Each structure stands twice: as C-alpha cells, then as structure tokens.
Amino acid sequence: MKWNNENVPDQTGRVAVITGANSGIGLEAARQLAGKGAHVVLACRNEAKANAAMDDIRTTFPDAQLSFHPLNLASQKHVRMSATALKKLHPRIDLLINNAGVMWLEEGLTEDGYDRQFGTNHLGHFTFTLLLRDCFANVDGARVVTVSSLAHRGGKIHFENPTLASEYGRHKAYCQSKLANLMFAIELNRQLQTEGNKAISVACHPGGSNTNLAGPGISSKLPFGLGSAFDALWGLFTQSAAKGALPTLFAATAENVAGGDYYGPDGPFEAIGYPKKARARHYARDAALGKKLWELSERLTGASWSPR
Numbered sequence: 001m002k003w004n005n006e007n008v009p010d011q012t013g014r015v016a017v018i019t020g021a022n023s024g025i026g027l028e029a030a031r032q033l034a035g036k037g038a039h040v041v042l043a044c045r046n047e048a049k050a051n052a053a054m055d056d057i058r059t060t061f062p063d064a065q066l067s068f069h070p071l072n073l074a075s076q077k078h079v080r081m082s083a084t085a086l087k088k089l090h091p092r093i094d095l096l097i098n099n100a101g102v103m104w105l106e107e108g109l110t111e112d113g114y115d116r117q118f119g120t121n122h123l124g125h126f127t128f129t130l131l132l133r134d135c136f137a138n139v140d141g142a143r144v145v146t147v148s149s150l151a152h153r154g155g156k157i158h159f160e161n162p163t164l165a166s167e168y169g170r171h172k173a174y175c176q177s178k179l180a181n182l183m184f185a186i187e188l189n190r191q192l193q194t195e196g197n198k199a200i201s202v203a204c205h206p207g208g209s210n211t212n213l214a215g216p217g218i219s220s221k222l223p224f225g226l227g228s229a230f231d232a233l234w235g236l237f238t239q240s241a242a243k244g245a246l247p248t249l250f251a252a253t254a255e256n257v258a259g260g261d262y263y264g265p266d267g268p269f270e271a272i273g274y275p276k277k278a279r280a281r282h283y284a285r286d287a288a289l290g291k292k293l294w295e296l297s298e299r300l301t302g303a304s305w306s307p308r
C-alpha cells in the first residue's frame with residue numbers, strides 16, 4: 001500500500017499554518033491535518049473564501065480546529081503585519097506550509113514593484129518565513145514545507161533583473177518563481193542546520209493537479225501552441241487536488257523525511273501518483289546560487305535571518 005492520507009500521523013496539539021489554504025492543494029492539506037487533530041491556521045488573502053473552506057473541511061471533520069489569518073503575499077507591508085500578528089497568536093508553530101501561488105499572470109508588478117509571480121510566490125513567502133522564524137526554529141519536529149513545481153526545471157533566476165523588465169514572459173516568470181521556491185527551501189535548511197536549529201525545511205511539488213491555479217481557459221495560456229495537445233493529455237497527466245496534496249502531507253509529516261529533501265508524485269514524469277523523492281535540477285541544489293538568491297531576497301525585502 002502506498003503512502004496516503006491514512007498514513008498522516010496524529011497531529012494532536014500541533015499548530016499548522018498553511019498559506020493559500022482556501023483552495024486546491026492547500027485546502028486538501030488543511031483538511032487532512034485538521035482531520036488528524038492539528039489546529040490549522042488558514043493564512044489566506046480572502047476571508048470569505050477562507051470561511052467557505054473551513055465550512056467545507058467541517059463537512060468532512062466536524063470537530064476540526066481551524067482559524068483564518070489574513071495574509072496577502074503580494075504586499076510586503078501586509079506580509080509583515082500578518083506575521084507580526086500571527087506570532088502573538090501562535091508563538092509556537094509546528095508546521096509552516098508555504099503553499100499559496102499564482103501562475104502565468106500577465107505582466108504586472110506588486111505594490112512593492114516586483115513581478116507579481118516572483119513577488120507573491122517567492123518574496124512573500126521569504127519574508128513571511130523569516131519573520132516567523134522564532135516560532136518554529138527550535139520546536140521539536142517542526143518543519144517548513146515549501147511547494148515548488150515541475151516548472152522549476154524550466155527556470156533560471158534572473159539575478160540582475162528578477163522582475164524581467166523588458167524580457168517578461170508569463171511562463172518564464174512562473175518558472176523562475178517556482179525555482180526560487182525550491183532554492184529557498186534548500187537554502188533555508190542549510191541555514192537551520194548551520195545554526196543547529198531543530199526545525200527542518202523540505203520542498204515538494206504536486207505534479208499536475210486539478211485546482212484553480214490556472215484559472216479559466218488554461219489551454220489557451222500554454223506556450224508553443226501546446227493547447228490542443230494539452231486538452232487531450234490533461235486527464236492523463238493530472239490528478240485530484242486531494243491526491244496532489246499527498247507530497248505536501250508527506251513532506252510535512254512522514255517519518256524519515258530529512259531537511260533539504262524534495263518530494264513529488266511517483267508516476268510518469270512525476271505528474272501523478274503517490275509521494276516519493278523528486279528530481280531537483282542541479283541548479284536548484286547549487287549552494288552558491290542558493291546563497292545568492294537568499295542575499296538578493298534579503299536586499300529586495302529588507303527581511304533578514306541573523307544568527308542568534
């Protein structure tokens with residue numbers, strides 16, 4: 001029997017914060033963790049959607065302990081306010097799941113002047129995680145899980161132009177942001193290890209999952225005229241959001257997970273299936289590039305991880 005929701009261990013007494021938990025992978029991860037007894041904090045940008053998600057989870061698990069916490073990752077100011085308030089409410093966080101994401105947006109900037117995909121998917125989570133550091137770093141068994149994508153393989157970090165000004169492409173920007181997610185997870189683990197902290201940082205990806213990520217008209221947004229092939233193959237290489245959440249749940253709760261690991265589905269092309277170790281591009285594991293991205297992110301956000 002392959003690893004599935006039934007294998008998620010008891011989470012009683014633990015606090016799990018999940019970004020973007022009102023939809024897709026985040027909602028399904030929230031459901032299973034709450035079902036195993038965790039207090040799940042749904043860190044979301046839209047309260048009405050978060051309330052609907054909590055109602056939905058309670059139809060499966062009526063006694064679920066859930067709370068909404070406002071978080072808009074596209075605004076550094078809001079991320080800071082959100083993290084500061086969260087620290088007061090939950091000085092101890094056992095699981096931080098950096099899940100929220102946007103994909104294939106048209107060119108546009110966050111209020112801080114960064115590409116919306118890099119700014120939301122990477123810089124928002126970077127600042128959120130660093131500001132919450134005291135809540136998880138020395139908690140026994142604590143994990144930070146960051147959700148990347150198969151798309152990381154198509155990316156590179158444009159260190160001199162992360163906003164992709166005058167060279168913007170929506171797929172290029174998404175790939176960069178998901179590569180940044182993976183590099184961040186690995187570099188965060190290096191920092192935790194170097195400082196002898198108890199928490200570990202792990203990455204995962206859901207393969208191809210039926211969620212709201214692409215929005216309507218997904219096939220028309222694909223590059224190289226792949227839309228019609230995509231329509232035909234979509235069913236073959238995608239799975240439910242619940243199954244797509246398994247690598248997240250595995251990274252967050254399974255035994256024998258080590259810091260710096262990366263998990264995804266075990267089926268063809270890592271697109272569907274049950275959790276197993278996934279293939280990270282060499283670029284993503286390059287320590288010098290990881291440090292360089294970290295320093296760039298510190299410069300862009302003003303957040304820092306000073307040893308203490």
Ligand SMILES: NC(=O)c1ccc[n+]([C@@H]2O[C@H](COP(=O)([O-])OP(=O)(O)OC[C@H]3O[C@@H](n4cnc5c(N)ncnc54)[C@H](OP(=O)(O)O)[C@@H]3O)[C@@H](O)[C@H]2O)c1
Nearest residue numbers: 020023024025072073074099100101149208209211212213
């Ligand atoms: N689905 C796939 O096939 C796939 C493949 C590879 C990787 N992923 C990754 O999986 C993660 C989850 O995506 P999903 O597929 O579950 O998509 P989804 O159903 O669209 O969920 C994305 C979540 O992110 C939230 N979000 C977006 N922008 C935000 C912001 N500025 N601040 C706070 N929250 C924000 C969304 O909130 P709203 O509902 O308010 O928009 C939603 O809750 C993402 O990181 C994505 O890149 C997905």
